[in-house]
Amino acid sequence: MAHSHKHDTPVETGPSSKLISLVAQFDDPHSLVAACDRAREAGYKKMDAYSPFPVHGIDDAIGIRRTRLPFFVLAVGLGACAFALLLQYYVNATDESPIFPGYKFFISGKPLFSLPANIPVTFEIIVLSSAFATFFGMWYLNGLPRFANPLHRLPMFRRVTNDKFFLVLEAEDEKFSESRSRQQLEEWGAKAIEECHEDLTDQKIPNGFRLAGIVFLFALLLPPALIYRVSGMTYRQPRLHVVPDMDWQDRYNTQTRGPNIGTPESPRYLFADGRAMQRPVSGTIARGDLTESDEYFRGYKTGTLPVSEGAGPSAQDQDGQDQDGMATGTTPEPEWVDGFPEEVVVNTDFLKRGKQRFEIYCVACHGYDGNGEGLVNQRAVALAAAGEAAWTAAKSLHDPAVKAQPIGRIFDTISNGRATMGPYKDQIPVKDRWAITAYVRALQATGIRTPQELAEANSATPEAGQ
Amino acid sequence: MHARRPGKITSPIVSLSTSYVKLVPLGLVIGAIGLGLAYFMSLPQGGLKRFSYSYLVTYCSLLSMSLGCLFFVTVQHLTRAGWSVTVRRIAEIFAMCLIPMFVLFLPILLPVLMQRDDVYQWVNAGWLAGDREMFREIKNAYLNPSWFGIRIVAYFVIWGMMAYSFFGKSLKQDKTADPTLSRTMQKSATWKMIIFAATLVFASFDMEMSLSPRWFSTMFPVYFFAGGVMSAMAAIILTAALLQRSGRVTDEITVEHYHDLAKLTFGFIFFWGYIAFSQFMLIWYANLPEETFWYRFRMGDSASPGWIFWSLLLLFGHLLIPFLAMMARTVRRNKTYLLFATIFILCMHWVDHFWIIMPQLNIEMGATDVLGGDPANNPLPFSWLIDVPCAIGMVGIYVALFSGIAADRPLVPLHDPRLEESLNYRNA
Numbered sequence: 001m002a003h004s005h006k007h008d009t010p011v012e013t014g015p016s017s018k019l020i021s022l023v024a025q026f027d028d029p030h031s032l033v034a035a036c037d038r039a040r041e042a043g044y045k046k047m048d049a050y051s052p053f054p055v056h057g058i059d060d061a062i063g064i065r066r067t068r069l070p071f072f073v074l075a076v077g078l079g080a081c082a083f084a085l086l087l088q089y090y091v092n093a094t095d096e097s098p099i100f101p102g103y104k105f106f107i108s109g110k111p112l113f114s115l116p117a118n119i120p121v122t123f124e125i126i127v128l129s130s131a132f133a134t135f136f137g138m139w140y141l142n143g144l145p146r147f148a149n150p151l152h153r154l155p156m157f158r159r160v161t162n163d164k165f166f167l168v169l170e171a172e173d174e175k176f177s178e179s180r181s182r183q184q185l186e187e188w189g190a191k192a193i194e195e196c197h198e199d200l201t202d203q204k205i206p207n208g209f210r211l212a213g214i215v216f217l218f219a220l221l222l223p224p225a226l227i228y229r230v231s232g233m234t235y236r237q238p239r240l241h242v243v244p245d246m247d248w249q250d251r252y253n254t255q256t257r258g259p260n261i262g263t264p265e266s267p268r269y270l271f272a273d274g275r276a277m278q279r280p281v282s283g284t285i286a287r288g289d290l291t292e293s294d295e296y297f298r299g300y301k302t303g304t305l306p307v308s309e310g311a312g313p314s315a316q317d318q319d320g321q322d323q324d325g326m327a328t329g330t331t332p333e334p335e336w337v338d339g340f341p342e343e344v345v346v347n348t349d350f351l352k353r354g355k356q357r358f359e360i361y362c363v364a365c366h367g368y369d370g371n372g373e374g375l376v377n378q379r380a381v382a383l384a385a386a387g388e389a390a391w392t393a394a395k396s397l398h399d400p401a402v403k404a405q406p407i408g409r410i411f412d413t414i415s416n417g418r419a420t421m422g423p424y425k426d427q428i429p430v431k432d433r434w435a436i437t438a439y440v441r442a443l444q445a446t447g448i449r450t451p452q453e454l455a456e457a458n459s460a461t462p463e464a465g466q
Numbered sequence: 467m468h469a470r471r472p473g474k475i476t477s478p479i480v481s482l483s484t485s486y487v488k489l490v491p492l493g494l495v496i497g498a499i500g501l502g503l504a505y506f507m508s509l510p511q512g513g514l515k516r517f518s519y520s521y522l523v524t525y526c527s528l529l530s531m532s533l534g535c536l537f538f539v540t541v542q543h544l545t546r547a548g549w550s551v552t553v554r555r556i557a558e559i560f561a562m563c564l565i566p567m568f569v570l571f572l573p574i575l576l577p578v579l580m581q582r583d584d585v586y587q588w589v590n591a592g593w594l595a596g597d598r599e600m601f602r603e604i605k606n607a608y609l610n611p612s613w614f615g616i617r618i619v620a621y622f623v624i625w626g627m628m629a630y631s632f633f634g635k636s637l638k639q640d641k642t643a644d645p646t647l648s649r650t651m652q653k654s655a656t657w658k659m660i661i662f663a664a665t666l667v668f669a670s671f672d673m674e675m676s677l678s679p680r681w682f683s684t685m686f687p688v689y690f691f692a693g694g695v696m697s698a699m700a701a702i703i704l705t706a707a708l709l710q711r712s713g714r715v716t717d718e719i720t721v722e723h724y725h726d727l728a729k730l731t732f733g734f735i736f737f738w739g740y741i742a743f744s745q746f747m748l749i750w751y752a753n754l755p756e757e758t759f760w761y762r763f764r765m766g767d768s769a770s771p772g773w774i775f776w777s778l779l780l781l782f783g784h785l786l787i788p789f790l791a792m793m794a795r796t797v798r799r800n801k802t803y804l805l806f807a808t809i810f811i812l813c814m815h816w817v818d819h820f821w822i823i824m825p826q827l828n829i830e831m832g833a834t835d836v837l838g839g840d841p842a843n844n845p846l847p848f849s850w851l852i853d854v855p856c857a858i859g860m861v862g863i864y865v866a867l868f869s870g871i872a873a874d875r876p877l878v879p880l881h882d883p884r885l886e887e888s889l890n891y892r893n894a
Contacts, residue, residue, distance in 0.1 A: 057892050116743075116750050117751065120747070
């Protein structure tokens with residue numbers, strides 16, 4: 001309002017234009033509130049008070065009813081709560097959808113949708129939406145944004161942001177009459193009264209603004225366009241290193257020389273052998289590394305390991321396997337245990353654990369029902385058929401040859417792999433491998449072979465499903 | 467325009483007058499009957515141990531509430547608040563109850579000093595046998611009877627001095643009308659607040675968290691504090707409403723004060739929920755066995771599956787229902803409604819402390835293995851004939867303390883320099 005604008009002349013806002021309100025100035029908040037009370041009592045409805053700071057009790061004095069904003073915010077907050085929960089359910093726990101697929105990933109056996117984990121996100125979304133609803137709802141209810149107000153043309157009104165208080169009676173009010181209202185305002189203690197006339201200036205938005213607005217809207221398209229451009233692009237430059245000392249850490253890796261504590265000419269290393277990392281003290285075994293029991297850790301009866309090559313059954317990975325991934329008769333095998341070692345107790349919980357681990361590690365190739373129809377296997381078989389890959393099809397666990405294998409042999413397959421199947425002993429703890437073995441045996445006992453049979457079995461016993 | 471009230475007290479009665487002569491013995495008799503019945507009924511069910519746990523539940527509820535009032539008084543001076551002057555005296559009296567509450571803690575403290583491990587298992591120095599030596603040394607350096615006793619005495623000395631300093635100066639101002647006393651209290655509120663925070667943190671560790679001495683959570687003191695302040699606000703509202711119903715301080719405490727106190731109650735209900743969930747979620751997500759066992763027992767995956775219902779009772783009764791019920795402006799300005807709401811909130815505050823403390827009794831009296839055992843042999847330790855009379859008796863004693871301290875002293879500050887501001891205070 002402090003702008004000296006060429007329109008700010010009495011020509012367009014002069015007495016010839018329509019009177020829209022009377023503006024009365026007061027010197028302190030108490031007299032403003034008192035005047036508001038009098039105006040309300042005199043029956044004025046359309047009026048407003050302006051002050052440099054919030055005045056307690058002014059709402060009641062000018063008789064404005066309580067704002068509807070809280071209900072609006074409550075509704076938005078509840079909606080945001082539902083939206084946030086549905087969003088998280090949608091992206092985490094669904095796989096198929098008409099527009100975008102969700103990300104139904106099993107991660108470390110965690111549940112797909114779990115309320116405690118979703119509450120922080122829900123909470124933040126509620127808070128953000130409520131804040132926006134409050135802020136923009138206030139704009140809407142106050143008729144904002146408003147680019148110009150005729151009151152701002154009154155020089156007297158400029159002190160409203162500084163030290164003066166104003167009561168504005170609008171001409172639209174039923175009780176309003178110019179002379180009587182002016183008299184009343186004087187009665188109520190107004191220090192100065194001015195008329196506010198209709199603003200007759202051109203109210204069209206200047207062309208420049210329109211152009212800038214259009215340019216801005218187009219500029220908004222830039223970020224998505226750039227994202228679209230870089231998606232799926234191949235870069236030939238080395239990647240940007242934002243934190244170099246994290247990417248190239250000043251540290252000693254295993255199998256490297258240790259720190260030189262001498263001079264460059266005559267190096268002396270921290271350890272006598274110069275290694276950065278020392279080998280275990282001879283005659284000791286690290287905690288958890290003691291694997292004495294052959295039955296439990298390797299699945300065969302103690303002392304039955306053939307001494308042909310001085311290596312365990314894992315040596316068969318290299319050679320000595322036929323097309324089916326079965327060990328050929330030429331490689332001698334130890335005597336596999338045909339029961340579970342005494343360290344494990346097979347019960348319902350153990351089988352549940354085995355099922356869960358099976359569904360994390362095994363189903364990709366062997367399928368949920370163990371018939372070898374896992375997604376990876378299907379794809380690999382298709383690729384192999386097209387001559388694009390070499391692949392030995394994953395075994396069906398219901399194959400009579402597999403069913404006939406002793407328990408220890410299945411355990412050994414999980415631990416050390418066979419044919420295309422890699423070893424899992426480094427990824428799955430030994431107890432879990434036995435749990436998977438037990439679950440495989442349970443699967444075999446069901447005799448399920450086809451997805452149709454699985455579906456039937458599921459409908460019969462819901463617990464057997466996922 | 468509403469006429470501006472002068473800063474003068476206009477109510478005909480501003481003190482308990484002679485009623486305290488009746489209230490004090492009445493409270494003590496209720497206390498004696500309640501505690502006596504509770505103790506008698508606990509004899510066949512674990513004797514002193516059972517009784518002490520029940521006693522500790524109500525004690526900690528009332529203690530955290532009194533500390534909440536002490537916080538309220540301190541923060542009003544700290545922020546130079548004008549609106550709260552007429553309700554501050556009630557909080558000052560509640561805070562003064564901290565002094566006699568030291569005596570009420572003796573039934574817990576003395577057995578500890580006599581090396582009895584009825585309540586705190588760490589009293590028995592062998593409780594960590596089989597653990598690593600370093601762990602044992604660290605734990606035993608902090609958790610041992612003599613150091614515990616010293617700390618408890620220190621807390622009560624500090625709280626007592628704080629409460630007495632505010633109460634005494636405020637009473638002195640009633641007589642002398644000296645406005646500089648307000649300035650003195652305002653200045654001292656700064657460092658008092660810091661000391662208050664430090665003592666409250668360790669008191670909550672000592673009194674409640676050390677019941678399960680292997681468990682630790684740095685969020686626990688905040689949890690204790692949030693529940694305490696929430697109950698303090700509810701207690702001030704309830705006391706003011708009851709005083710006004712009996713015709714006292716009718717003119718000074720207006721609906722605007724109820725409105726503001728209810729806003730604070732509402733805020734602290736949610737703050738409690740926020741802290742409770744933060745504590746739970748970090749432990750739940752990190753899933754470390756040394757932390758999760760505390761929650762796992764309370765979530766019903768235990769020898770005593772009934773605890774899940776207490777946990778859900780807290781979730782709904784302490785957070786969701788009061789949150790929605792205290793949300794609307796109209797209900798915050800309705801005294802009758804607030805009377806019932808605050809009683810409900812105070813009961814939930816007791817449930818909160820029951821939920822913190824009692825599972826430990828379950829663990830110690832039932833199966834030694836936390837996650838084993840037969841629920842039939844290890845029922846939920848709630849008894850209508852032990853816990854309820856014990857709570858009623860303790861509240862009786864507390865009412866006697868309040869009445870004795872209030873006596874015929876004014877229940878509003880008579881000459882506070884901001885009294886006029888408070889009397890004319892209006893919510894926007």
